[in-house]
Amino acid sequence: MCGIAGWIDLSNNLSNEKGILKEMTDRIALRGPDAEGFWLSDHAALGHRRLIVIDPEGGAQPMLYKQGDDYIALAYNGELYNYLELRNELIEKGHQFKTNSDTEVMLHAYLEWNEDFVKHLNGIYAFGIWDERSERLMLGRDHLGVKPLFFAKRGDKLIFGSEIKSLLAHPEVEAKLDKEGLSEVFGLGPMRTPGNAIFKDIQEVRAGHYVTFSKQGMNHNQYWELESKEHTDDVETTVQTIRELLEDTVNRQLIADKPLVSMLSGGLDSSGLTAIAGKEFKEEGKTLPTYSIDFVNSEEDFETDFLRRDLDEPWVKRVSEHVGTDHKSVVFPADKLVENLLVPMRARDLPGVGEIETSLYLLFKEMKQDATVALSGESADEVFSGYPWFHQEEFLNADIFPWLINIGNMSRILKDDIQEKLDLKAYQHQRFEEALEELPVLEGESEREAKQRQMSYMFITRFLPFMLDRKDRASMMTGFEVRVPFCDYRLVEYLWNIPFEMKNIDDIEKGILRRAFEGYLPDDVRNRRKSAYPSTKDDAYLAGLNKWMLEVLDNPQSPILSIANEDVLREIANGEHPVINGSKARGLLDYLLQINAWLDEYNIELQL
Known part of the structure; x- marks a missing residue:
C-alpha cells in the first residue's frame, strides 16, 4: 500500500x-x-x-x-x-x-x-x-x-x-x-x-x-455499478458459488512478499476467512498468526446490548485452536483510548466515531510490529445483509438512512441559529432521496423485498464507505495494509441479487454464509449470533471524556463554542443531562471533542 x-x-x-x-x-x-x-x-x-x-x-x-x-x-x-x-x-x-x-x-x-x-x-x-x-x-x-x-x-x-x-x-x-x-x-x-x-x-x-x-x-x-436481476441459482448452487468465490479471493489476497496475518474476532466473518487462510498456510507448512482486541476488565464490565450479545475472547480462543493459528490478544486500558482519541481524526482529516476507531488504530500499531499485511472480515454484514435492521419494520419503512434514526441528539447540542441555518432533517432527507434515485430496482419484487434491496443499497453505498475509510486510515497511519476479501466485486455482484430470505436461510442472519463455511468452522462458531466490534465498558473512559470536554468549555478560544450550545454541553459533561447520558454521552462527546480539535488543528474557516 x-x-x-x-x-x-x-x-x-x-x-x-x-x-x-x-x-x-x-x-x-x-x-x-x-x-x-x-x-x-x-x-x-x-x-x-x-x-x-x-x-x-x-x-x-x-x-x-x-x-x-x-x-x-x-x-x-x-x-x-x-x-x-x-x-x-x-x-x-x-x-x-x-x-x-x-x-x-x-x-x-x-x-x-x-x-x-x-x-x-x-x-x-x-x-x-x-x-x-x-x-x-x-x-x-x-x-x-x-x-x-x-x-x-x-x-x-x-x-x-x-x-x-x-x-x-x-x-x-x-x-x-x-x-x-x-x-x-x-x-x-x-x-x-x-x-x-x-x-x-x-x-x-x-x-x-x-x-x-x-x-x-x-x-x-x-465504470462499475450494481445491476439488479433475478437470482436463478438454487440454495445448494448459491452456497457452493459463495464458497468458491471466497476461497479464490482469499487465496489471491494471501500473495505478499512481506509477513501476513489475520484479524480474528471470533465472529462468523473473520473466523471463516481465518479458517480458509489457515488451511492454505498449513498446506505450505506454515502457521497463520492471528490477532484480536480486548479491553482491561472487559469480562467484569461486559453488558449485553442491541449489537453485542457476548464476549469475543472465548470464541477467539475456540477458533484459534480449531484452525491452529498463532494467536495474540491485545488488551487496552481506558486511559490509552482517551489519550489516542484524536489520532484517527488526524488520519482521516475528519472527525469519526471515536473509541472504536482509536482501538482499531492501536491494534494495527501492535500488528505492524510483526507484519505488514492483514486479512479482515470487514464488509460482510453490508454485502450479506447481516444487520438486524434488515428485518425490522421501523427501519425498513423509514425515509432516512437507518443508522440516523436515533441521531436526534446531534441537533440538540447546536446553537439555535445554527440549527435554523442547517435544517439537518431536511438535509438528511435530501441525501436519502438522492440515494434512492440511484437504486437499481427489480421489477416484480414484493414491497418487502424491494425495501430490503433498498436497505442493502444504502449499506453498500453509504455505510460501507465509512467502514472502509476507517480501516484504511487507521491501518495506513501505521504503515500497515489491510485486505478485505468480502469486498471482492465479483462476490458483491453475486450477493446483490440473492433474495434476503435466502441470505437469511435457517432463520439466522447471514445463514447462507454460515452454510458456505461448513467444514471450515465448528458448528457452534458457525451458529454464533452476530456480536458487533467490541467496545470498552470501563467508566473511566466516559470520565476521561467528561474531564476533557469541561476543559474545552473553559477555554473561550475553543472553536466548538461558535457552533454548539455551551450550557447543553456542560450538562452532558457533568453527567446532568436528562436524555444524553451514559453510552449516548460517550458517543456524542467522542465526536464533539474531535470536531473541536479538527476545527482548531486544521485552522478551518467557517463560511456560513
Whole structure:
C-alpha cells in the first residue's frame, strides 16, 4: 500500500515545483514509510510514498513508459489481485515487462485498453495516470472504494492525493467549511455522502468511478455499478458459488512478499476467512498468526446490548485452536483510548466515531510490529445483509438512512441559529432521496423485498464507505495494509441479487454464509449470533471524556463554542443531562471533542 499526490497544470510548467510536491507527499509519509518518488514535467507533478508489499526491487513509483517523445506516468496506491493473469494476457498481446510488480501490469493495461483498462482490474486501488500523448490525467478508484482518492480543481489545475491533508499542503487549497460541509458533519456524521469530501471545493473520486481532466474539460465516468436481476441459482448452487468465490479471493489476497496475518474476532466473518487462510498456510507448512482486541476488565464490565450479545475472547480462543493459528490478544486500558482519541481524526482529516476507531488504530500499531499485511472480515454484514435492521419494520419503512434514526441528539447540542441555518432533517432527507434515485430496482419484487434491496443499497453505498475509510486510515497511519476479501466485486455482484430470505436461510442472519463455511468452522462458531466490534465498558473512559470536554468549555478560544450550545454541553459533561447520558454521552462527546480539535488543528474557516 502507498500514498499518491500531485497535480496537473495545463497552463504552466511544473518542472521546478518539487518543493510543493514533496510537501504534499510528506503529509502522507505514514502511508508509505519505505520509499518516496517524484516525477515532474512541463504540465505534471506526480509524487509517491511506498509501502513495500510486492516486488521490493521493481515496484518503485511513479512508474514511466516512454512512447516516442511522450511519457505515460503512473502513481498508484493498492494491490491488483489478478495481476498475474493480466500479466500473462498482456504478454500474449506483445507487452514486455521489466519487473514482477503489479504496478507495471497496471501501466501496461492502460497502454493496451486506454480508459477501459479499469474494467479488467480486480483489486483495491486508487491511481493517477498522466498521458503526455493526449495531455490528459485519469484518476480512478476501485469498485467498492477501499482505497481513497481526493481532488480539487483550481482553474487549469487539478490537484489530487490519497488523503485530504496532502491537498491542503498545496498553496491553492485552503481548509474551508461551508453550510453543506457542516450539514454533513452534524447531519450525517462520519457516514458522509459519496463524493463529498466535507471541505469546501474538495471532492472525492467515487467508488467504481474515474475522472479525466484535459484541455477538453473534466469528465466523471462510472465504470462499475450494481445491476439488479433475478437470482436463478438454487440454495445448494448459491452456497457452493459463495464458497468458491471466497476461497479464490482469499487465496489471491494471501500473495505478499512481506509477513501476513489475520484479524480474528471470533465472529462468523473473520473466523471463516481465518479458517480458509489457515488451511492454505498449513498446506505450505506454515502457521497463520492471528490477532484480536480486548479491553482491561472487559469480562467484569461486559453488558449485553442491541449489537453485542457476548464476549469475543472465548470464541477467539475456540477458533484459534480449531484452525491452529498463532494467536495474540491485545488488551487496552481506558486511559490509552482517551489519550489516542484524536489520532484517527488526524488520519482521516475528519472527525469519526471515536473509541472504536482509536482501538482499531492501536491494534494495527501492535500488528505492524510483526507484519505488514492483514486479512479482515470487514464488509460482510453490508454485502450479506447481516444487520438486524434488515428485518425490522421501523427501519425498513423509514425515509432516512437507518443508522440516523436515533441521531436526534446531534441537533440538540447546536446553537439555535445554527440549527435554523442547517435544517439537518431536511438535509438528511435530501441525501436519502438522492440515494434512492440511484437504486437499481427489480421489477416484480414484493414491497418487502424491494425495501430490503433498498436497505442493502444504502449499506453498500453509504455505510460501507465509512467502514472502509476507517480501516484504511487507521491501518495506513501505521504503515500497515489491510485486505478485505468480502469486498471482492465479483462476490458483491453475486450477493446483490440473492433474495434476503435466502441470505437469511435457517432463520439466522447471514445463514447462507454460515452454510458456505461448513467444514471450515465448528458448528457452534458457525451458529454464533452476530456480536458487533467490541467496545470498552470501563467508566473511566466516559470520565476521561467528561474531564476533557469541561476543559474545552473553559477555554473561550475553543472553536466548538461558535457552533454548539455551551450550557447543553456542560450538562452532558457533568453527567446532568436528562436524555444524553451514559453510552449516548460517550458517543456524542467522542465526536464533539474531535470536531473541536479538527476545527482548531486544521485552522478551518467557517463560511456560513
